[in-house]
Every structure is written in C-alpha cells, then in structure tokens.
Amino acid sequence: MWFDLTKKVSLNKRDLKSYKVLQTSLYGLSFLTAAYLISMILFPSQFFEFSFNNSSAKSNTLTAVNINDSGKLKNGAVAVGENLSFTASSPSFFSKAVIQFELDKKSKATDMDTSKVSVRKAYRSFFYPDADPTEIENYIQARSSQIFGDGSLASYGDSIYVISDGQAMPIDSPETFIALGYDWKNVMPIDADQFAIYTKGSLLTLYSAHPNGTVFQTDTDKKYIVKDAKKYLLPADFTTIAAVRVSEKSFEIAAGCQLQKNWLTLRKYDCSLPLDQLQNMPGKDYMFDSKFSNDIQLQAINVELKRDMTFSNFNLSLNNLLKRSKENYVPTN
C-alpha cells in the first residue's frame, strides 16, 4: 500500500522511485523510534550519580554517601577495610543495578579488581543502628499522649504533612507519599488552630529518610521507632496508626558483585548486581555497601538501575501503568 500526501506535485519516474524508497524508510524509521520509546516507558532505566569533587551539588542523586557510617566523605579517599555506603532511591522496580566507580587522577592505587559491592532494599531509616529503648521512654510516652504525635500524618489544605519534632513536614507529591510506605487511610485532618502550633519543616521528597517518630512494623509484628538516626524496639503492646510496613528479610536478602575494570576506560571499574530477589521487599531505598581491595581515591560513583526486557516485567509495567492511571481518576480517600 502506497499513499501520496501531495498528489498535485508530480515527479518523474526516477525521482518517484527514489521517493517511494525514502518514504518507506522514513515510516520504518519512525516506527522503530516509536518502538524504542515504548520500550523506554515499559523497561525504564534510572541513573544516579555522585561526584566527590562537588559533594554538595544538586546534581548528586545518590544520597547518604558516607564511609563507615561516619557521615564523612574524606574527599573520596577510602582505605582498605573501610565501608563506603550510598543509597539510590526509586519507587519503581528494577532487575539489575550497574555500579561504576571512577578513580580520581590522584589515586595512587589503580587496581580494584577484587573489590566487592552489595545491595539491600528497604527504607533507609529502617537500617539505622539499634539502640536501647529505655533511652527514649519519655519521648515514647509523650508521643502516645498526643493526637498528632511524631510520625503522624496530617492533612491541611491540599497538602499532607508528617508531624515531627514540633514541625509539620510537607510531602512533595502523592508518589513520594506512597514511596515512603504511608497509607491514605492513616491521614487525619488537622484544623487551623492545631496546625498553627507547628512550624513548617523541610519538604519530604523521594530522597528523604523518614523523620523522627516514624514507627516501622515488621512482617513478624515487631515495632520500631526512629529517632535521631537510631532505631528503637517498641514494646509488643505499643499501638499506633500510620506504621510503615517493612520486612525483617530486608536485612538478610542481599545481592553482591565483584568490581572489574571497564576495558574501555582507564580509571573506571564496574559490576552488575541482580535485583530480582529484592523486588518484593518493601522500601524505596537501594542501599549499597562497597569494600575495596586497595587504598583508593574516588572521583565519582554512577549507578544505573535497569529493568530487563522480559514478559513478566512487561506485565508488571502494564499493571503499574493501569494502576497509576486509575489513581488519577478514582479518588483514593
């Protein structure tokens, strides 16, 4: 089947033949472009990066980058035995993560061949170190006695806030709300007088950790509360609404890989981590731990989360798209 949009413009036989060939190629190319775009939507990749040369840049999408949980970066210098950890946050599901470390020109060692990287999935704050609950007994009692205790979800105007430390922290989007593991059923309306008590806190985004007072409830029915980057086990009879569901298995299930030199470049090492077994873990944070075989100086970390082109992923993507479009039209409360 051949059609001509400009019938009034006639061509000689030779030109007409060339036109038909070029026209077919043009439509073929556009079809391939459309197919590529659809594959990008159904099997997306997400890129994350961190530059040690400019650690406070907004372009750094990897969060909680630190050495030995110290919160310090030491300009990217990592010694043997030290643990470099970082987090990539995304509510989507992925099949694998490709990690790439770029060595700084100043790095004396250039060999990282036996260095290892591992990943676990959960909420970053659920991985805070355990602490003694008796330290915060008063805090827990005070929290329980308030209507809007720390970690509560309050709706005021068109926004939803998490109440924490005398602040009302707005959540930036419904996607972030769901990604943080909150439930619409647990949102309570707050009136103007009550709301005025709280100062406006920082915006909670996809990259944020849960604020103080958040309660995590595990699949084994244990409850933990988060305060000042520590996690406290709560008594079994502790009741709360707005608990975030987590899985104890998040600590056990991990994927690992060994870094190998990227043969195309001089100072880059990469490896690929399978994420299939982490897919069903609740949480938005992929937390990476890396240990190096030499004292090194890093310049940058790049992470690419990928979704493989498989039939099951295709089904999952379609279901997600349907769910998202339904959420757009059907009220959730």
Add this chain to the structure above:
Amino acid sequence: MIYKLLHDSLLILMTFFVLTLIAEGVLPGIISNHFGLYKITIVILLNILAILGIKKNADLPAENSINKKIAWPLLFILALLIFNSLLKLNIFLILTILTAILASGYFIFKVFQEEY
C-alpha cells in the same frame, strides 16, 4: 521530492504529537519524563517552515488546506483533552469553559480564513 518527504514527516510528527498529548493527558509524565515535548513542537514548526519555504521558492501548487474528515476527530480529541485537564472542577464549569474555548477557537479560525 524533499517537499513530498516533508509532508510525510509532518504527518508522522503530528501523529506522534497527538498520541503523546493523549498519553500525557491520561498519565502525566509518561512521555515528558523521557524527553521534552518542546522538542517535538520545535521540529514540527521547523518542518512547517521548511514546507512553506520550498512551496514559495519553487512556486508549487497548494494542497487542499482543510481536510474535514481529519478535522472533526481532531477537534473531538482536543475537546476530550481540555475536559480531562479540567476534570477536578465542577461539571457545569467544565462545560462552560469548554464551550467558550471551542467557540473562541472557531471565531479565530474564521478570522484567519477571511479574505481581504
């Protein structure tokens, strides 16, 4: 030949643009998260300018400027997209705004069609 190919590419780009708008209407960000819609708009504008330039220089005959068979479904899609974007408003307000937009669009079209 280039003139003919430009028409084909314009058809492809317009089809792509309309489908993108429909997809964005249903699921905001589904396409624009991957690439900006302004890029398609710029390419369409360049394509139209190239067609007009060639037509003027080569003194080519004008094609049928309005195809009513395509215009009505496109108008229907336009009305649906506007309705979709105003979905959270009161239904009567939506219908009023929609009527006003379509009416003003029609009169603007009439002004462009006027011969002096």
